[in-house]
Amino acid sequence: MKLLACLLALCTAGLARAEPAVYLIDAEHSFVYFEVLHFGTSTLRGRFGALDGHVELDRAAGRGVVSLRIATAAVDTGMPAFDARLRQGDLLATEAHPQAYFVARNFSFDGPKVTAVRGELTLRGTSQALELRALRFGCHTHPLLQREVCGGDFEGELKRGDFGASFGMPFVANRVRLLVQVEGIRR
Amino acid sequence: MKNLLATAALCLGVIAPAFGANYVIDPTHTFVIYEIGHFGTSTNRGRFDKKEGTVQFDRAAKTGKVEISFDLSAISTGVAPLDKHLQGADFFDTAKFPSAKFVGDKFVFNGDKVTEVVGNLTLLGKTAPVTLKASNFNCYMNPMIKREVCGGDFETTLKRSLWGMGWGLNMGVPDDVRLLIQVEAIKQ
Numbered sequence: 001m002k003l004l005a006c007l008l009a010l011c012t013a014g015l016a017r018a019e020p021a022v023y024l025i026d027a028e029h030s031f032v033y034f035e036v037l038h039f040g041t042s043t044l045r046g047r048f049g050a051l052d053g054h055v056e057l058d059r060a061a062g063r064g065v066v067s068l069r070i071a072t073a074a075v076d077t078g079m080p081a082f083d084a085r086l087r088q089g090d091l092l093a094t095e096a097h098p099q100a101y102f103v104a105r106n107f108s109f110d111g112p113k114v115t116a117v118r119g120e121l122t123l124r125g126t127s128q129a130l131e132l133r134a135l136r137f138g139c140h141t142h143p144l145l146q147r148e149v150c151g152g153d154f155e156g157e158l159k160r161g162d163f164g165a166s167f168g169m170p171f172v173a174n175r176v177r178l179l180v181q182v183e184g185i186r187r
Numbered sequence: 188m189k190n191l192l193a194t195a196a197l198c199l200g201v202i203a204p205a206f207g208a209n210y211v212i213d214p215t216h217t218f219v220i221y222e223i224g225h226f227g228t229s230t231n232r233g234r235f236d237k238k239e240g241t242v243q244f245d246r247a248a249k250t251g252k253v254e255i256s257f258d259l260s261a262i263s264t265g266v267a268p269l270d271k272h273l274q275g276a277d278f279f280d281t282a283k284f285p286s287a288k289f290v291g292d293k294f295v296f297n298g299d300k301v302t303e304v305v306g307n308l309t310l311l312g313k314t315a316p317v318t319l320k321a322s323n324f325n326c327y328m329n330p331m332i333k334r335e336v337c338g339g340d341f342e343t344t345l346k347r348s349l350w351g352m353g354w355g356l357n358m359g360v361p362d363d364v365r366l367l368i369q370v371e372a373i374k375q
């Protein structure tokens with residue numbers, strides 16, 4: 001009996017690992033806002049998204065994988081002229097690099113909640129390590145779809161110069177803060 | 188001559204604090220982003236893109252006045268159907284109330300930096316007090332336009348129900364809305 005219970009537990013654990021829950025990114029609730037200081041005075045913000053991709057979560061095993069794609073030309077600051085400037089070769093270089101990617105396999109958990117995700121951001125064809133820390137994380141049941149939705153708010157920081165997007169420095173800061181809203185709907 | 192200089196200095200000294208300087212809001216560096224919680228999971232954000240306004244600002248006398256209005260038809264969340272819902276009668280009711288206006292007439296200073304602006308926000312035809320707290324404030328000489336620019340980052344959290352915007356409160360959509368405000372104004 002003990003052996004059976006033991007085997008069952010082992011099998012269940014094995015199954016949980018074998019089949020993590022897959023969440024498809026919800027395009028209505030998944031955006032990246034960037035923040036960068038302008039002349040040491042005020043914060044310029046812009047939006048990327050909706051994000052596209054999926055997340056696999058195995059909360060029992062404390063593991064996850066995220067794979068996101070970001071269409072760089074869709075940058076939206078609320079100023080079309082500024083958006084056009086951002087798309088040029090010395091900033092986002094959207095013609096040569098229409099997509100940015102974030103891929104991460106290193107998840108930190110506190111119980112069932114994701115607290116941090118460490119991976120790699122590829123922007124302008126350059127890949128750099130990026131850590132996104134959760135400001136909040138939660139799951140709820142989508143009232144219309146009757147499916148589990150998990151997501152949260154994450155923040156991270158990068159130096160745009162590390163990706164070669166250095167125009168306007170130092171009047172516009174090198175340091176860029178990312179605020180990521182993300183929700184995934186369980187498949 | 189000495190007398191003239193003294194008089195001139197006196198006049199400047201008197202005139203500058205009395206009138207301060209006039210600034211016009213730079214629409215390319217002035218935005219409001221709202222943040223509201225979504226099912227306790229993530230934060231929905233949206234931005235108000237069309238605005239105009241003026242600031243009178245006197246660092247010596249530590250006084251100021253700002254008037255800024257936002258065209259609420261230019262709300263931008265990145266989700267077109269949500270923009271439409273927000274413009275409708277459930278939220279901003281832009282057909283009846285096309286703009287929102289903030290008038291701040293009490294500037295709180297720490298040294299020569301503004302730390303708070305106290306004023307009134309008119310939204311949906313109702314006016315209620317709002318205090319904006321600065322997280323950044325600075326003035327600089329803009330090398331392109333060769334004029335002084337003052338500005339900063341401000342934030343506040345308000346209860347939308349105070350302006351009669353109650354949609355979704357009974358379904359758990361939060362009452363608290365945080366505003367993130369970038370503002371820069373160019374000396375005239």
